[in-house]
Amino acid sequence: MSLRERKAAKKKKEIIQSAVSIIGERGFHATTMEEIASKLLMTKGSVYYYFKDKQDLLYQSQKMLLEQSIHNIETIIEEKSELQEKLHKVLTLHVEYLLKERTGFEIGAKPEQLFSGDPLKEILSLRDQYSRYIDQLILKGIEAGVFQNVNVKIVRNLILGALNSVIEWYSFEGQKSKTEIADLISDYLLRILKKGSSQP
Amino acid sequence: MSLRERKAAKKKKEIIQSAVSIIGERGFHATTMEEIASKLLMTKGSVYYYFKDKQDLLYQSQKMLLEQSIHNIETIIEEKSELQEKLHKVLTLHVEYLLKERTGFEIGAKPEQLFSGDPLKEILSLRDQYSRYIDQLILKGIEAGVFQNVNVKIVRNLILGALNSVIEWYSFEGQKSKTEIADLISDYLLRILKKGSSQP
Amino acid sequence: MSLRERKAAKKKKEIIQSAVSIIGERGFHATTMEEIASKLLMTKGSVYYYFKDKQDLLYQSQKMLLEQSIHNIETIIEEKSELQEKLHKVLTLHVEYLLKERTGFEIGAKPEQLFSGDPLKEILSLRDQYSRYIDQLILKGIEAGVFQNVNVKIVRNLILGALNSVIEWYSFEGQKSKTEIADLISDYLLRILKKGSSQP
Amino acid sequence: MSLRERKAAKKKKEIIQSAVSIIGERGFHATTMEEIASKLLMTKGSVYYYFKDKQDLLYQSQKMLLEQSIHNIETIIEEKSELQEKLHKVLTLHVEYLLKERTGFEIGAKPEQLFSGDPLKEILSLRDQYSRYIDQLILKGIEAGVFQNVNVKIVRNLILGALNSVIEWYSFEGQKSKTEIADLISDYLLRILKKGSSQP
DNA sequence: GATGAATGAGGGTTCATTCAT
DNA sequence: AATGAATGAACCCTCATTCAT
Numbered sequence: 001m002s003l004r005e006r007k008a009a010k011k012k013k014e015i016i017q018s019a020v021s022i023i024g025e026r027g028f029h030a031t032t033m034e035e036i037a038s039k040l041l042m043t044k045g046s047v048y049y050y051f052k053d054k055q056d057l058l059y060q061s062q063k064m065l066l067e068q069s070i071h072n073i074e075t076i077i078e079e080k081s082e083l084q085e086k087l088h089k090v091l092t093l094h095v096e097y098l099l100k101e102r103t104g105f106e107i108g109a110k111p112e113q114l115f116s117g118d119p120l121k122e123i124l125s126l127r128d129q130y131s132r133y134i135d136q137l138i139l140k141g142i143e144a145g146v147f148q149n150v151n152v153k154i155v156r157n158l159i160l161g162a163l164n165s166v167i168e169w170y171s172f173e174g175q176k177s178k179t180e181i182a183d184l185i186s187d188y189l190l191r192i193l194k195k196g197s198s199q200p
Numbered sequence: 201m202s203l204r205e206r207k208a209a210k211k212k213k214e215i216i217q218s219a220v221s222i223i224g225e226r227g228f229h230a231t232t233m234e235e236i237a238s239k240l241l242m243t244k245g246s247v248y249y250y251f252k253d254k255q256d257l258l259y260q261s262q263k264m265l266l267e268q269s270i271h272n273i274e275t276i277i278e279e280k281s282e283l284q285e286k287l288h289k290v291l292t293l294h295v296e297y298l299l300k301e302r303t304g305f306e307i308g309a310k311p312e313q314l315f316s317g318d319p320l321k322e323i324l325s326l327r328d329q330y331s332r333y334i335d336q337l338i339l340k341g342i343e344a345g346v347f348q349n350v351n352v353k354i355v356r357n358l359i360l361g362a363l364n365s366v367i368e369w370y371s372f373e374g375q376k377s378k379t380e381i382a383d384l385i386s387d388y389l390l391r392i393l394k395k396g397s398s399q400p
Numbered sequence: 401m402s403l404r405e406r407k408a409a410k411k412k413k414e415i416i417q418s419a420v421s422i423i424g425e426r427g428f429h430a431t432t433m434e435e436i437a438s439k440l441l442m443t444k445g446s447v448y449y450y451f452k453d454k455q456d457l458l459y460q461s462q463k464m465l466l467e468q469s470i471h472n473i474e475t476i477i478e479e480k481s482e483l484q485e486k487l488h489k490v491l492t493l494h495v496e497y498l499l500k501e502r503t504g505f506e507i508g509a510k511p512e513q514l515f516s517g518d519p520l521k522e523i524l525s526l527r528d529q530y531s532r533y534i535d536q537l538i539l540k541g542i543e544a545g546v547f548q549n550v551n552v553k554i555v556r557n558l559i560l561g562a563l564n565s566v567i568e569w570y571s572f573e574g575q576k577s578k579t580e581i582a583d584l585i586s587d588y589l590l591r592i593l594k595k596g597s598s599q600p
Numbered sequence: 601m602s603l604r605e606r607k608a609a610k611k612k613k614e615i616i617q618s619a620v621s622i623i624g625e626r627g628f629h630a631t632t633m634e635e636i637a638s639k640l641l642m643t644k645g646s647v648y649y650y651f652k653d654k655q656d657l658l659y660q661s662q663k664m665l666l667e668q669s670i671h672n673i674e675t676i677i678e679e680k681s682e683l684q685e686k687l688h689k690v691l692t693l694h695v696e697y698l699l700k701e702r703t704g705f706e707i708g709a710k711p712e713q714l715f716s717g718d719p720l721k722e723i724l725s726l727r728d729q730y731s732r733y734i735d736q737l738i739l740k741g742i743e744a745g746v747f748q749n750v751n752v753k754i755v756r757n758l759i760l761g762a763l764n765s766v767i768e769w770y771s772f773e774g775q776k777s778k779t780e781i782a783d784l785i786s787d788y789l790l791r792i793l794k795k796g797s798s799q800p
Numbered sequence: 801g802a803t804g805a806a807t808g809a810g811g812g813t814t815c816a817t818t819c820a821t
Numbered sequence: 822a823a824t825g826a827a828t829g830a831a832c833c834c835t836c837a838t839t840c841a842t
Contacts, residue, residue, distance in 0.1 A: 004825075011826095027313045029229030032811060044812085046827050054812065109309075110368060113227045154381070155388055161365020162358040168310060169357045181354070188355055192391045208801095232836060244837085245803050254837065404804075411805095427713045429629030432832060445807050448834065509709075509768060513627045554781075555788055561765020562758040568710060569757045581754070588755055591792045608822095632815060644816085645824050654816065 012050050014040060016061045024102060028058060028114060059119045062111075065101065066126040072097060073133045083146055084194075087137045088186045094163050095182035099170060109164070131156060138193065147193040159189050212250050214240060216261045224303020228258060228314060259319045262311075265301065266326040272297060273333045283341045284394075288386045290334065294363050295382035299370060309364070331356060338393065347393040359389050412450050414440060416461045424502060428458060428514060459519045462511075465501060466526040472497060473533045483541045484594075488586045490534065494563050495582035499570060509564070531556060538593065547593040559589050612650050614640060616661045624702060628658060628714060659719045662711075665701065666726040672697060673733045683746055684794075687737045688786045694763050695782035699770060709764070731756055738793065747793040759789050 001009070018039045023031045033054060037047045051057040076089045111123045134156050141147035163185065170181060201209070218239045223231045233254060237247045251257040276289045311323045334356050341347035363385065370381060401409070418439045423431045433454060437447045451457040476489045511523045534556050541547035563585070570581060601609070618639045623631045633644045633654060651657040676689045711723045734756050741747035763785070770781060 008825090025313070027227075027229065027310070029227065030313065033813085034811080043828055045814085045829065048813070049826065110227070113225075113230065150388065151384065154384060157365060157369045158362040158385060158388060161368070162362040164365070165357060165361020168361070184351065184354060185358060188350065188358055188392050192388050233838085234836075243803050245805095245839085246801075248838070249801065408804090425713075427627075427629065427710070429627065430713065433834085434832080443807055444832095444834085445809095445836090446805075449805065449807095454833070510627070513625075513630065550788065551784065554784060557765060557769045558762040558785060558788060561768070562762040564765070565757060565761020568761070584751065584754060585758060588750065588758060588792050592788050633817085634815080643824050645818090645826095646822075648817070649822065 008050070012060075013064075015042075015047055015050055015057065016064060019057050020061045020065070021102060023058070023061075055115070055119070058114060059123070062123055063126065066123070066130065069094070069097060070126065070130050070133070073130060077133060077137070083137060083141045083144060084190065087134075087141065087193075088190060090134065090137065091159065091163060091186035091189060092179075092182040095166055095185055096178055098164065098167050099178045099182070102167070131160070134159070141193060146195065148195050150193065155192055159192070162189055208250070212260070213264075215242075215247055215250055215257065216264060219257050220261045220265070220301065220303055223258070223261075255315070255319070258314060259323070262323055263326065266323070266330065269294070269297060270326065270330050270333070273330060277333060277337070283337060283344060283346055284390065287334075287337045287341065287393075288390060290337065291359070291363060291386035291389060292379075292382040295366055295385055296378055298364065298367050299378045299382070303367065331360070334359070341393060346395065348395050350393065355392055358392070362389055408450070412460075413464075415442075415447055415450055415457065416464060419457050420461045420465070421502065423458070423461075455515070455519070458514060459523070462523055463526065466523070466530065469494070469497060470526065470530050470533070473530060477533060477537070483537060483544060483546055484590065487534075487537045487541065487593075488590060490537065491559065491563060491586035491589060492579075492582040494560075495566055495585055496578055498564065498567050499578045499582070502567070531560070534559070541593060546595065548595050550593065555592055558592070562589055608650070612660070613664075615642075615647055615650055615657065616664060619657050620661045620665070621702065623658070623661075655715070655719070658714060659723070662723055663726065666723070666730065669694070669697060670726065670730050670733070673730060677733060677737070683737060683741045683744060684790065687734075687741065687793075688790060690734065690737065691759065691763060691786035691789060692779075692782040694760075695766055695785055696778055698764065698767050699778045699782070702767070731760070734759070741793060746795065748795050750793065755792055759792070762789055 015036065019031070019036045022035055022039065025031075026035075033044045033047055036057070037044045047057070051060065072093050073090055076086055076093065079086065079089075081089075111120055111127070115123055135152050138147060138150070138152050138156060142149055142152075166181070166185065170178075176184070215236065219231070219236045222235055222239065226235075233244045233247055236257070237244045247257070251260065272293050273290055276286055276293065279286065279289075281289075311320055311327070315323055335352050338347060338350070338352050338356060342349055342352075366381070366385065370378075376384070415436065419431070419436045422435055422439065425431075426435075433444045433447055436457070437444045447457070451460065472493050473490055476486055476493065479486065479489075481489075511520055511527070515523055535552050538547060538550070538552050538556060542549055542552075566581070566585065570578075576584070615636065619631070619636045622635055622639065625631075626635075633647055636657070637644045637647045647657070651660065672693050673690055676686055676693065679686065679689075681689075711720055711727070715723055735752050738747060738750070738752050738756060742749055742752075766781070766785065770778075776784070
C-alpha cells in the first residue's frame, strides 16, 4: 500500500469514526453530513470524495465494526482455554469494545431500517457470522455438559440484547470501570447457561 | 367526558397507534406525517388538529405506552403471589405487551435523541418508575433470600435490555407462539437471579 | 371537474408555461426550479406540490405540446380540401404554433437526452404519431400523382427539421409577420414535393 | 511549432474530440469534466492544464468545427464547376461532416445558451461567415437565372435547419450509406431553389 | 373538524474549479 | 505535465408546519 493509499485509508477511518460517534449520539437521520464533516474541520464535499453517499458511509462504518468484532471473537475462540472461560471472555470483550467505540452496534440495531439490497445482505451476513460463533460456544458447552440444555438461538439473542443495551445505560460517572462492568455483566449473563448451583 | 371529547380521544388513540406502528418500522425521522395520516385515510392537516406537532405525537405515544406498562406492572405487584412468580409474570407480560404493540419501546430506546426539556424529563421519569418497580421486586427477592445478591441496577438493565431486544429478533414465522416465547424468555432471565441449582 | 380541480389544472398549466418558456431560453439543465417558481411568484415547494420532480414537469410540458400539435394536425386532416392545401396548412400551423409557444419542440429535440423509460417511450410515441400523419399526407400525394416520388421518411424529416429550426432564427424584429413567414416557409418546403414546373 | 507544442496541440484535439462526442450525446450541462477526462484515461486536473474552463473547452470545440466547415466550403467554392453542382457539393459535404463528427453543430444550435460576451460574438461571426458563403451561392444562382427568386436568408436557414436535423434522425442501421444519404438530401433540398421542372 | 395548498428551512448531492505536490 | 484532494456554491427535493376556506 502506497503512502497515498495509506493516507486515504487513514482519512476514511477518521471520517468513519466521526460519523459513528455523531450518529451514535443523534441517530442516523438526525445527523447531517455537514456535522460529520465539520467535526473533522472538513467540508461536506470532501467527505463525498471518500464516500459515495451517506448510506455508504454508514455501511462502511457498520462493516468495519462488525469485522473487528468478528476478528475479536475469532482470536478468543482460537485460544486454548475452557469453554466457559472462552464465552466469558467473548462477552467481556464485546462489552469493552462496545464501550470503547462508544457506539456502533446500536446504530445498526435495526439494519432493515438503514440498509437494503446487497449492503443489507452483507451486514446481516456479518451479524449472522458473529452470532454463529456464539451459538457454537453455547452448543459445545451444552454437549460437553457444562451448560444447561437451552434454546440456543433464543438465549444467544437474549445475551446479545442484554450486552448491547449496556451502551444505553452505562454512564461514565459510575464507580465501576469499564473492565469491571464488563466482567460483572458477563458473570451475570453466564448464569443463564451455567449448570448446577449458581451461588458464588 | 362528553361525546365529543370521547370521539376526540378515540381519534387520538387511532393516530397514536398508526404513528407508533410506522415509526416502529421505519424509525422516527424516516416517518413522515403524511404517512401516518394517509394510513388512516386522513390528511396531514387533520393530524395537526389533534397533536401540536410531530414531537408531541411521539411524546404522547411514548407516554401512553409507558403508562400502560406501569399499569400492567402495578396490577401484577398487587396480586398475592410469590416474588419469583410475580417477577416472572412481569417479564412475561413485558414481552407480550412488546410483541402485541409490535413496537413502541424501541422507539424510545434513546429518549435523549428524541426529546428534550420537560417532555424528556417526563419520559425519563416514567421509565424510572417502571424500572423501580422491577428493582423493588429484585430487592425484595434478595432480602427474602430467594434471589442471589446482585447489583440490582445492572441486573435490571440487563434484563430489560434482553427483553426489549426481543422485538428485533422475534419472527412471526417461528414455531413458538408469543406466549410460549414470553414464558421461555422469562425463565431464562430469571436464572440470573435464582439461587441454588438451576436444573429443570 | 370541480372548482378545486379546475383551479389546480389552471395552476399546472401556468407552471408548465413558465417552465417551457424559461427552459426554452436557457435549456433544461441550466434552468432551476427556483427560477420557474419565482417567475410565477411562487416558491419552489409549491411547484413540487403539482409536479413530482423536474423531469415530471418537463415530461408533462412536452406531452401537452405534442398532444396539442397532434390535435392541430387532426383538425386539418379532417377538413375537406385538396392534399396540397392540407399539407400546406399543416406546415403553416406548425410554424405558427411553434412561434406562438415560442419554444417547446426544440426542448425535446433530443428526447433521449431528457427522458428515459416509459416517459421516453410515451414522448417518442407521440412524436411518431405526429410524423405518421405527415407521412400519410405525403404518401397520398404521391399516390394521387400530385407529389413526386420521394423517400417519404427522409423528406418528412427534412421538412420537420427545417420547420423546427425556425424558432432558432426567426426574429421578432423582422419585417414579416408570423403568418407571412409561416406561409412563405410552407411554400418553399412544398417545392421539395411538388411535381412539374415550380415557377410562380 | 516545437515538438512540445505539437504534442500539446495533439492532446488538445483529443480532448476536444472526447468532449464533443460526449456533449453531443448527453448535452453540455449534463456532461461532466470527469466524464470527458476519464474517457481519455486522464484526470480532471489535466484537462484544466489545456483548457481554462469548461466554457473554454466548448468554445474551442465549436470554433474548430466551424473553422473546418468554413474551410470545407471555401475549398468547394474555389473549384471550377457549375453553381448548382457547387451548392450540391456544399450541402453534401455538410451532411457528411456532420455525420462523421457525429455531433458538433447541434451542440451549438443555440449559442446564446452556451456563450456570452466575446466568445459568443466570435461563434456567431463564424456561423455568419459560413451562412454568407451559402447565401452567395444562392444569390449568384438567382442572378444567373439558375435558381428561382427566393428570400435568400429564409431559404438558407431552412436548408441549414433541415441539414442539421439529420444528426437527430439518421440511424446507422439504415440501409443507406452516409454518402448516399447526403447525396439524396442535397437533391431534395435543391428542389427548393431549382427552376423549371423538378421531375427526375 | 377537515383539507387543499403553500411555505421555507434545511439536507444530500453534484461538480466545476483550484492547488500543493 | 499530471494528479489526488479539497472546496464551496448551487441545485433538487423533502417535509414539518401553517392557514384560509
